[in-house]
Amino acid sequence: MTSFDMRGPAPSPDEPEPDGPPAVETLPEGATVDLIQERADSHIDEVLDQLDTDLVGLATVKTRIREIAALLLIDRLRARFGLSASRPNLHMCFTGSPGTGKTTVAMRLAELLHRLGYLRRGHLVAVTRDDLVGQYVGHTAPKTKEVVKRAMGGVLFIDEAYYLYRTENERDYGQESIEILLQMMENDRDDIVVVLAGYRDRMDSFFASNPGMSSRIAHHIDFPDYSEEELAAIGDMMLRDAGYRLGAETVPVFREYLRRRQEQPRFANARSVRNALERARLRHAGRLLAAGDRVGIEELTTLQPEDFLGSRVFDSA
Amino acid sequence: MRITQGTFSYLPDLTDDEITAQVAYALGNGWPCSVEFTDDPHPRNVYWEMWGLPMFDLVDPAGVLQEINDCRRAYPAHYIRLNAYDAGVHQTMALSFLVQRPAEEPGFRLDREEHGDRRIRYRLHPYVLDRPAGQRYT
Ligand SMILES: Nc1ncnc2c1ncn2[C@@H]1O[C@H](COP(=O)(O)OP(=O)(O)OP(=O)(O)O)[C@@H](O)[C@H]1O
Numbered sequence: 420m421t422s423f424d425m426r427g428p429a430p431s432p433d434e435p436e437p438d439g440p441p442a443v444e445t446l447p448e449g450a451t452v453d454l455i456q457e458r459a460d461s462h463i464d465e466v467l468d469q470l471d472t473d474l475v476g477l478a479t480v481k482t483r484i485r486e487i488a489a490l491l492l493i494d495r496l497r498a499r500f501g502l503s504a505s506r507p508n509l510h511m512c513f514t515g516s517p518g519t520g521k522t523t524v525a526m527r528l529a530e531l532l533h534r535l536g537y538l539r540r541g542h543l544v545a546v547t548r549d550d551l552v553g554q555y556v557g558h559t560a561p562k563t564k565e566v567v568k569r570a571m572g573g574v575l576f577i578d579e580a581y582y583l584y585r586t587e588n589e590r591d592y593g594q595e596s597i598e599i600l601l602q603m604m605e606n607d608r609d610d611i612v613v614v615l616a617g618y619r620d621r622m623d624s625f626f627a628s629n630p631g632m633s634s635r636i637a638h639h640i641d642f643p644d645y646s647e648e649e650l651a652a653i654g655d656m657m658l659r660d661a662g663y664r665l666g667a668e669t670v671p672v673f674r675e676y677l678r679r680r681q682e683q684p685r686f687a688n689a690r691s692v693r694n695a696l697e698r699a700r701l702r703h704a705g706r707l708l709a710a711g712d713r714v715g716i717e718e719l720t721t722l723q724p725e726d727f728l729g730s731r732v733f734d735s736a
Numbered sequence: 737m738r739i740t741q742g743t744f745s746y747l748p749d750l751t752d753d754e755i756t757a758q759v760a761y762a763l764g765n766g767w768p769c770s771v772e773f774t775d776d777p778h779p780r781n782v783y784w785e786m787w788g789l790p791m792f793d794l795v796d797p798a799g800v801l802q803e804i805n806d807c808r809r810a811y812p813a814h815y816i817r818l819n820a821y822d823a824g825v826h827q828t829m830a831l832s833f834l835v836q837r838p839a840e841e842p843g844f845r846l847d848r849e850e851h852g853d854r855r856i857r858y859r860l861h862p863y864v865l866d867r868p869a870g871q872r873y874t
Contacts, residue, residue: 540795561788568803572796610798 445501452496463488466531473527474520475656476649483640484528491535508637509537509612510604512626514619515642518690521616522576524642529574532612539610540572548582551596559592563599571610580615581625597629604635645688650677654692658722663700665722672724679732699726737843739777742817742833752801755818755835759797762820767830768792769800770821771807773814775872777841777862790821804835813838813873838873 446452458464467488470481490507497503509532513521526543533541546566553559567575577583577600583593604613615622615632619641626633645653651674658664665673680691687694703726707714727733740746750758762769769791772784787807791800800818807816815837822830842863849857864872 539798542795565789565791568791568799569793569795571794571798607798607802610796 446499448500450500452499454496457496458492461492461536462534463492463531466527466534470524470527474523475652476645477520477524477642480520480524480640480642483638484524484531487638488531488535491532491537495535506537506609508608508635510636511612511614511638511640512622512636513614513616513640513642514622515616516618516644516688518688518692519642519644520689521642522578524640525574525576525614525616528614529612532574538573538612542570542573543576544570544573545576545578547578548593551577551583551600552592556592559595560599563596567599567603567607567611571607574612574614576614576616579617579621581617581621584625584629586628597632601631601635647674647677647681650681650688650692653689654696657693657696661696661700663696663703663720663722666724669722669724669727672727676727676730676732683732695727695730698730702726702729737841739815739834739837739841741779743831744833749837750833750835755804756797756801758831758833759800759818759820762831763794763797763800765820765822765830766824767820767822769794770819771800771803771816771835772819773807773811773816775811775814775838775864775869777815777864778860784815784817787816790819808836840873 467481467485470484474481494503494507511528513525515521522543522545525545529538529541529543532538544566550566551559551563553562583597583600585591585593600613603611615636617625626636654673654677655665676695677692680686680695699722703722706723706725707718712718744750759769770789771787773787774781774784787810788803791803794800804816804818815834817832817834819829820831822828845861845863847859847861849859851857
């Protein structure tokens, strides 16, 4: 039987791939490259500067990210000279209390790696145990794989990763998820960067019981808790972004609020600040409406001491 | 006989790079992709086996390629196709093409069936269907 052959002339098989990077020739030994130009071309400074301006404090974290960026930029240049072409291991672990900016930094990191050409897309997929681990036998593997596929080309951010491993139950499905992640961290290194996040001490014991995971993590970055000054500065920044400000008498009250809140359970650093400001805005709006006066820009933007003093944090006094 | 089915079927088989570019195009349009396979080449066989579930919310084609390759490993001699579904206004398959075919495709035979009043019915019969499912292209 003859085929319904209506094919036109075959296109030449060695056409360049449409999306792929242009083939770069290896530079000869005597050649030099302009570092300033290379750096400008990669546009990483925009991301690094944004990291600096968007996040208060976190000096050590910012330095580490800059170091990693420098390393990758140099690595890329070395590859152009034909030196060490293998891709560096980029999986990381971010440790620190809740609300210390781990997710935010991971987002910037994804963008950075994208600009440096280590990630094709540079998006962030943030997940927790529930997104990875199934409810019954055979449920976990497809679930984990689906999440991994969604994160391909970007960063997979696993918050509180230690919940994947339950010491008290050997047959917990979390173990299966860990094994798939381990395999993927090894085999799909070109496609995905994994960032594990959580409290320092719990992460340490997680690594102690999962040495395979520990050995696949190249960078450990610790996120310190914020000082009271930093929290206040973060609050100022959030207010500015939202178009509010603290009245002169409110500043010390807000400080006092932060001091008390820090002492309380479930303090979540910057996130607690954000929540406190949200509630202050609620009280502010309620107060203005209850008074029923005429208001101008001044009243609409200024938070007064009573907007904070209404908080439960001041109850115990 | 080389089966022609789906988009690009009159072109030479796509390379993995070409498949990747097509998947990237589909994802760029927000079309979730899925992988299906069969060893029944009859053109009326529209319901192929699903290889896993459709993949939603993917950004990058690498995940889809991985599933295609897993399916190829499990069914090295089956037909495998990639579908991209437009869940937007069109609510239909937007793109579907073969990503693997058996090395040998024996083709079809035409059966004639006599009927009353000297009528004749014609029927397309894939040679491979004479063998049990799963052993057709080995
Ligand atoms: N240094 C900072 N300056 C300004 N805003 C910050 C800073 N750190 C955190 N934030 C803000 O605090 C909020 C919480 O931060 P983020 O989600 O990154 O914390 P996290 O450490 O990932 O917390 P968790 O581990 O609980 O998810 C975000 O809205 C972020 O914008």
